[in-house]
Amino acid sequence: MNILIADDEKDMLKILQAYFKKEGYTVFLAEDGEQAIEIFYSEKIDLAILDWMMPFNSGMNVCKEIKKNGETKVLMLTAKSEDEDELLALKQGADDYVRKPFHPGVLITRAKKLLKEEHLIVIGNIKVDFKGKIAFKNEENLNLTKKEIDLLSCFVRNRGNILSREDLLVNVWGIDYDGDDRTVDTHIRRLREKIGEDLIQTHRGLGYSLIKEK
Missing domain, CATH: 1.10.10.10 (Winged helix-like DNA-binding domain superfamily/Winged helix DNA-binding domain)
Incomplete structure (x- = not known):
């Protein structure tokens, strides 16, 4: 399974990469929205984990691009705390939504559920x-x-x-x-x-x- 993680916080990327690789996933990293879109089109991505606020192209725009062009699952990450933001993300096609800060184990569990890999x-x-x-x-x-x-x-x-x-x-x-x-x-x-x-x-x-x- 291939997972794309896009976030402009490099430390966050390193931490999540380590956790997901330990679970046996192949991980692709992007530090902005444009990189995320490039990786999506060049690799077979099963799940995209996208930060809402990123340089060059927002996570929401990347989510819409991904959902228009395939069956890839999308999980949004954000520091936003308003329920309206969660609703907006889901309306734009996101399959799940996780607020920062979060425990990596929780994120992995949510990701596995999206991929139907809890077993x-x-x-x-x-x-x-x-x-x-x-x-x-x-x-x-x-x-x-x-x-x-x-x-x-x-x-x-x-x-x-x-x-x-x-x-x-x-x-x-x-x-x-x-x-x-x-x-x-x-x-x-x-x-x-x-x-x-x-x-x-x-x-x-x-x-x-x-x-x-x-």
Whole structure:
């Protein structure tokens, strides 16, 4: 997914770029409205995050230009606090509106909703679509089995916690499973071969855990 972020505050651009790249998005930056329009026409942009007040061309004008020429989602950023401004932005075609100051995590959540990607999780260079039951490493399909996806989902839900073999058997295979608990080790070994050896940690005598975010 390609995201365009346009804002004349360079520090803001750097911060948002770091956050969105960590989530696995390709990010294009613009410091004014004209740059934003140039990038829109030269790249396939899925979401444009536009500051309302920018040099050379306002975010509102850029929004109108984008909406006239494609299906790109637009999220407006502004320091304006009047409800009438929010209404104006939505009338001009913006899909969402976020007032400054804001927490980057809130913006990312709103962006994912616009892109219908709330179900996507990024772990290092791995992107997992739990709704679609599919995972990618550097954009290549890992062809995970259903059990491998379920296992990875269990680790994500319990990120940072150590899960014993029994915990994993109950959560992934079900409470009625009566097979050998060593099947957990086998599946984790296969999962590691696909996603990378360093993402799932072994805790001797205790179990396994997914690495914490840095």
